[in-house]
Amino acid sequence: MNDCIFCKINAGIIPSPKVYEDDEMFIINDIDPKAIKHYLAIPKKHFKYLADMTEEDSKMVGRMLKKIADLAPSLGLEGGYRLCVNQGDDPGQTVPHLHIHVLGGQKMDFPKL
Numbered sequence: 491m492n493d494c495i496f497c498k499i500n501a502g503i504i505p506s507p508k509v510y511e512d513d514e515m516f517i518i519n520d521i522d523p524k525a526i527k528h529y530l531a532i533p534k535k536h537f538k539y540l541a542d543m544t545e546e547d548s549k550m551v552g553r554m555l556k557k558i559a560d561l562a563p564s565l566g567l568e569g570g571y572r573l574c575v576n577q578g579d580d581p582g583q584t585v586p587h588l589h590i591h592v593l594g595g596q597k598m599d600f601p602k603l
């Protein structure tokens with residue numbers, strides 16, 4: 491097991507209830523929410539950057555986006571939602587495992603996560 495927080499959550503080593511899970515992704519609540527609803531959609535495969543994706547990885551991330559859209563009403567995101575993927579130092583990526591922030595539950599006039 492590597493030292494990655496999200497790999498450890500996936501393995502159950504760090505507790506964090508999974509809001510959704512299938513064989514290639516899971517969704518958790520962000521521990522430090524920046525909106526009333528703030529989820530993290532995380533692929534089970536560990537990689538840091540979109541630039542690291544294989545063709546199959548990119549299809550899997552496409553399926554993740556579809557799953558987020560399908561689940562949105564049941565996640566309290568009926569009013570819409572914002573997706574954000576921080577990549578690298580400038581936007582402040584802190585966890586080196588690709589994740590999609592899913593924010594909503596309120597009007598969002600703020601630009602920063």
Ligand code: AMP
Pocket residue numbers: 495504506518519520521522523530575576582583584585586
């Ligand atoms: P980023 O800054 O884009 O890498 O986002 C990492 C996110 O992971 C931050 O919003 C953190 O609040 C969140 N986070 C870190 N540790 C945990 C954890 N144990 N459970 C849930 N979310 C976490």
Ligand code: ZN
Pocket residue numbers: 494495496497498535536537586587
């Ligand atoms: Zn990982």
